[in-house]
Amino acid sequence: MPEFKDTDGVRWRVHRRWMPLLDYLDMLNWGTNWFGVVMFVVALPFLLVWPFWALGKVFGVPWKVVVTRDGEDVATEKIAGWRASGRRIAEIADGIKVSGAVPAPGSPPQDLRPYA
Template structure:
């Protein structure tokens, strides 16, 4: 979620997702090497997601103009979504960021 505070500063508040996105360099050998390095993470990703749904906390990252200013752990998809809304609303209202 991206919001702008009364001073015109852009804030981004989001859950951190495990990013495993292979890319192509155009060189078959290098692409295969990248694929082999990334493959174990791609295979583990479903177990990571299951762990998140079973109670492992989500990390919420708050950034100001692209620069990270805070992280916090919140257990549960709904609670983490509510916390994101809470942080975003405080940014819209011009309140300083605080981890609670």
């Protein structure tokens, strides 16, 4: 998961989003009060569905690749296959480092910055 700063000091992160709905549940801070019980009840269906989700990913359900700029999502792409999504993550990271922008799929990175 590439995480880096560009020449302007902007933080970028390019990663696969594993289970988008679980991003909203912070399992470490549930506690033992009533809120923790409610969150467990909400999370239980996700725990039951997880094996089927994993099998789907193994058999070709696309991965969601997310590009984050200073903590804000700026681009998402769906890419089938673990290796293909890894190649696309590397391609996006290289494109951002060279041009400061997310490259289109399959395009070589081009330096769009003016020479000083």
